[in-house]
Amino acid sequence: KQEVTQIPAALSVPEGENLVLNCSFTDSAIYNLQWFRQDPGKGLTSLLLIQSSQREQTSGRLNASLDKSSGRSTLYIAASQPGDSATYLCAVPNNAGNMLTFGGGTRLMVKP
């Protein structure tokens, strides 16, 4: 059974810092990995989707890497801003692609 873990569970940083959020998964036979952002009381917004054949994906100040063999993915946030404050979730689908397993999330607070 796939298990996904995110470290740290919570993070508070001053504005402008570069951040690294970590995600690990136990079954390396993944189809892809997806990073999401969730604001309080809202749904999930997809940030980056990394296919199993890819090593990284970039979108603006966000960069996500994937190392399947070690079962790890990192989300790098450059020059953090208060608007980045949210919960960040990573998730991997099962082999059939019909179910996502989520990590517990990292609650990020960026202070002005």
Next chain:
Amino acid sequence: GAVVSQHPSWVICKSGTSVKIECRSLDFQATTMFWYRQFPKQSLMLMATSNEGSKATYEQGVEKDKFLINHASLTLSTLTVTSAHPEDSSFYICSARSRSYGYTFGSGTRLTVV
């Protein structure tokens, strides 16, 4: 990108009544949609997988007679919470999967049963 629209965003209902939540894929067809429930400060819990034209698949511990799912078309799935009780109060989120964008989530529905 893929967009999933979920309505209503919040609803308050009396105990014993039923509430319907809609989930629509706006610019793609979704043969499969997913319904999640989220408690405060917890991650999402998959309730059921909704399959177009067939019965939904429920996760263990989820009452199918309480949470009725209908997936009548390739762009619409509905979740009906029947005979709602205060313990059903929660945040419900739907999701659909596309080949290009992975999983796309709706904005969620905050249900409060009084």
